[in-house]
Amino acid sequence: MHFPWIHYDPSQYPVAFVGTILLAGAWLMALYAMAASVWGGLRRREPWVRSGEHALGATTLVLSMAVFLLWQALYTNNFDLAYIVQHSSSKIPRLYALAALWGGQEGSLLFWVWILSLYTALVLLQNRHRRRLWLPYVSATLALVQLFFLTTILFAANPFTPVPEAVGEGRGLNPILQRPLMAIHPPNLYLGYVGFTVPFAFAVAALVTGRMNLEWLVAVRRWALVPWFFLTAGILIGSRWAYQELGWGGYWAWDPVENASLMPWLLSTAYLHSIMVQEKKNMLRAWNITLIMATFLLSVLGTFITRSGILSSVHAFAVSPIGDYFIVFLSFILFYGLALLYIRWPVIRSAQRIEAVLSKESSFLFNNLLLTGICFAVLWGTLFPLVSDLVKGHRITVAAPFFNQVTAPLGLALLILTGICPLIAWRRATWTNFERNLLLPSVFTLVAASVLFALGLREPLPLAFVGAGVLVLATTALEFYRGVRARRRMYSEPVWTAFGKLFVKHPRRYGGYIVHLGVVLLFFGIVGSAFYQVKREVFLRPGDTAHLQGYTLKYEGLRLQRFPHKDLVTASVVLQRGDRVVTRLAPGREFHPNADQPVTNVAIYSTWRGDVYLVLGAWDENQGATLEMYYNPLVIWFWVGGWLMLVGGVIVMNPRWEPAYMLAPQAAVARP
Numbered sequence: 001m002h003f004p005w006i007h008y009d010p011s012q013y014p015v016a017f018v019g020t021i022l023l024a025g026a027w028l029m030a031l032y033a034m035a036a037s038v039w040g041g042l043r044r045r046e047p048w049v050r051s052g053e054h055a056l057g058a059t060t061l062v063l064s065m066a067v068f069l070l071w072q073a074l075y076t077n078n079f080d081l082a083y084i085v086q087h088s089s090s091k092i093p094r095l096y097a098l099a100a101l102w103g104g105q106e107g108s109l110l111f112w113v114w115i116l117s118l119y120t121a122l123v124l125l126q127n128r129h130r131r132r133l134w135l136p137y138v139s140a141t142l143a144l145v146q147l148f149f150l151t152t153i154l155f156a157a158n159p160f161t162p163v164p165e166a167v168g169e170g171r172g173l174n175p176i177l178q179r180p181l182m183a184i185h186p187p188n189l190y191l192g193y194v195g196f197t198v199p200f201a202f203a204v205a206a207l208v209t210g211r212m213n214l215e216w217l218v219a220v221r222r223w224a225l226v227p228w229f230f231l232t233a234g235i236l237i238g239s240r241w242a243y244q245e246l247g248w249g250g251y252w253a254w255d256p257v258e259n260a261s262l263m264p265w266l267l268s269t270a271y272l273h274s275i276m277v278q279e280k281k282n283m284l285r286a287w288n289i290t291l292i293m294a295t296f297l298l299s300v301l302g303t304f305i306t307r308s309g310i311l312s313s314v315h316a317f318a319v320s321p322i323g324d325y326f327i328v329f330l331s332f333i334l335f336y337g338l339a340l341l342y343i344r345w346p347v348i349r350s351a352q353r354i355e356a357v358l359s360k361e362s363s364f365l366f367n368n369l370l371l372t373g374i375c376f377a378v379l380w381g382t383l384f385p386l387v388s389d390l391v392k393g394h395r396i397t398v399a400a401p402f403f404n405q406v407t408a409p410l411g412l413a414l415l416i417l418t419g420i421c422p423l424i425a426w427r428r429a430t431w432t433n434f435e436r437n438l439l440l441p442s443v444f445t446l447v448a449a450s451v452l453f454a455l456g457l458r459e460p461l462p463l464a465f466v467g468a469g470v471l472v473l474a475t476t477a478l479e480f481y482r483g484v485r486a487r488r489r490m491y492s493e494p495v496w497t498a499f500g501k502l503f504v505k506h507p508r509r510y511g512g513y514i515v516h517l518g519v520v521l522l523f524f525g526i527v528g529s530a531f532y533q534v535k536r537e538v539f540l541r542p543g544d545t546a547h548l549q550g551y552t553l554k555y556e557g558l559r560l561q562r563f564p565h566k567d568l569v570t571a572s573v574v575l576q577r578g579d580r581v582v583t584r585l586a587p588g589r590e591f592h593p594n595a596d597q598p599v600t601n602v603a604i605y606s607t608w609r610g611d612v613y614l615v616l617g618a619w620d621e622n623q624g625a626t627l628e629m630y631y632n633p634l635v636i637w638f639w640v641g642g643w644l645m646l647v648g649g650v651i652v653m654n655p656r657w658e659p660a661y662m663l664a665p666q667a668a669v670a671r672p
Helices: 014-043 046-075 082-087 094-102 105-126 135-156 180-195 197-209 214-245 256-281 285-308 323-348 360-392 400-423 431-454 460-491 495-505 507-531 636-652
Strands: 534-540 545-548 551-563 566-577 580-585 588-591 599-601 603-606 610-619 625-633
Touching: 014 046, 014 105, 014 135, 046 082, 046 094, 046 105, 046 135, 082 105, 094 105, 094 180, 105 135, 105 180, 105 197, 105 285, 135 197, 135 323, 180 197, 180 214, 180 256, 180 285, 197 214, 197 285, 197 323, 214 256, 214 285, 214 636, 256 285, 256 360, 285 323, 285 360, 360 400, 400 431, 400 460, 400 507, 431 460, 460 495, 460 507, 495 507, 507 625, 507 636, 534 545, 545 625, 551 610, 551 625, 566 610, 566 625, 580 603, 599 610
Parallel strands: none
Antiparallel strands: 534 625, 545 551, 551 566, 566 580, 566 588, 588 599, 603 610, 610 625
8 A cells, every 4th residue: 555645745745744644633533433432332331432432523623624724725726736736726716716625536535524524423412412322333333434435535535645846827627517506516415425324324333233213213214314305405406507507408317427316315215215114113124224224335336436437427527546445345335234134134124014005004115116126227227337348348328218218117106106105094905995085186187187188298108297296286285185174173273274283293294295296396397398398409690580489589699708717608699479578598608728628608598387498509700600499398397396395305304393202212331
C-alpha cells in the first residue's frame, strides 16, 4: 500500500498536510470506535461502549474540520490542491465553487463520509439513554462504514492531494453542474444514500443480539423514512435538472446513474410497506431485515456507479481506480450479512403464516414482490453491460426500450394493487365484502375510462394506467369519506374539522394515502409525456413562424452575450396562442472556455395541460436557426405528484405521532 501523503511538506503545502492529517486522525478514531464498541458489546462493558461513542463524536468533529478546510480552499481558489485545480476556478460563481465539494470524486467521497458522521452523531445523541443493547453494534457498524470510506479516500481519492507544480488557474466545475438545481440535487441524494446506513446498522445489531422487538421497528422505521424522503427529493430534483439542462425533451432516460438512485428507493419503499405487516402481525421479519440490508448495499453500489465511471453515463463525472475498494467492501458486507441471516434464521423467521390470499398481508407481500421485481429488472439492465463485457469481451448496452417493456406491466400491476389494497381486511377478507367495497371505485374507474376512450384515448397501455390511477383516487377518496363520516357520527364535528382530525389521530394512515395520491399524479405525468409527446424540428429565419399544438412560435433572431466565464447565445421566440402573446422564450447555448461541448439552455413554458419545450440547435451567419420543439402533455403533474409524495412523507415520519406502546425503554448494556 502506498502512502504518498506521508511526504507532504507542511511548509510548502500546509492545507494538504493539515487536511490529510485530519483524515488520518478520523481514520484512527473510527478504527478505535469500532474496536471499543465491539469489545464493550461482547463483554457487556458500558464504559468501553461509551468510549467508542465518544470516539465517533470526535470523528464527526474532525471530519467537519476537514470538510470546512476544503470548502475554504475552494472558496479562496487555493490551487495548491489538485482537486481544486480539476473542479474549480476563480471565474465561476462562488456558490458553484462551494458546490464543487461534491462535483468531483474525491470531494464527494469526503462529503459522503461527513454526512455519515453527522447521521452517526444524531443516532448516538438520540439513543444516549435508550436502546443500549443495540448501540455497541450500531456504533461498530457505523464506524466500519466510515472506516471503509476513509480508507478509500486516504489511499485512492484524497481531495487534499497537492499539485506537483504551481498552477495559476483551475479548469472549473463541469458547466452542466453550474446550475442551482445541481447545487442541491447531490446533497439530497447523498442524504438518502448515506441515511440507509443507519437502519442497516440497526439491522446488524438486531441480528447480533437476536432481538427484533417493536422498539427495533420504531428505530428502523424512523431512520428508513428520513433517507427515503431525501432520496425521493433528490430523484425529483435530478429529474427536473435533466429536463431543464440536457435538452432532449424528457426527465428520465434509464441512465445507469439514474437507475442507481431508483433501486434503493424501490427497496426502501417495499420495506416501508412490509414493515407494517411485521408491526401488525409479527410476520415478514426475515424479509424486512433482508430488504433493509439490500437497500444499504444498493446505496453503496449506487455511489460506486456514480463515482467510479465504470458505466457510461451523462452523470458520471469521474473515472478512477476506487472500484477495487468498493468491490471488496460490497463483497464483505454481502458475505457478512448473509452469514448473520443464516446464523439467526431460527430467531428471525416468522412463526405466523399468511392465512388467506385475500388479505391485507397478501396484498403487502404482492406489493413487495412487484417493487423487488422492478428493482431486479433495473439492476440487471444496469449491470448487463459489465456482464457482457466479462463474458463476451465487449459491452452490450441496454437501452430504454428494455426498461420500459419490463417495468411498465409491473408498474401497472403495482398501481392497481395500490388501489385495491385499502379495500382488503387484515388476516382474512371475504369475497363478498371485497366485491362490495370495490363496487363504487370500479364504477368510477369504468366511467372515467369510458369518457377518456370517447375523447380519443384509445391506446391500451395509457388507458390502463389512467384507469388504474382513477381506481386509486376513488378508493382513497372513499377512505377519506368513510373516516370523515365516522367522526361526524361520533363527535358531530363539521366536515373540515373531522377531515383535519383524521390526520392528527391517524397520521401514518392518511399520510400514506397522500403519498399514494402523489404516486397517481406522477403516473399521470409519465403517461402524458411518455405516450403523447409531440416533437418537431424546424429551421427558421428572423420573422418566420412555426406551429405546435395550437401555439404559434415567431422567431425574431439571435443574441450574443459575453460573461467572465462563458459566452451565451440565445434565440428570441414569441409564443402566441391565437392572436394573444403568451410569453417570450429564449432557448440558448453556453460556451465555456474549458468545455469541449456547449451547454444547452432549454426554454420552457409550462401549463397544467402541457409544456412547450424549445431547444436551440445550429444557426448560420444570417441568424437562421434550427429549433427543436417539443410539446409534453401533463408533464407538470410528474413533479406535482412527486412533491405531494414528499408532503405525505413528512406527515408519516413525524416522530411525535408514534404509538406510545412502541416506545418502551430497553435494558442497559452494562452488567448489574
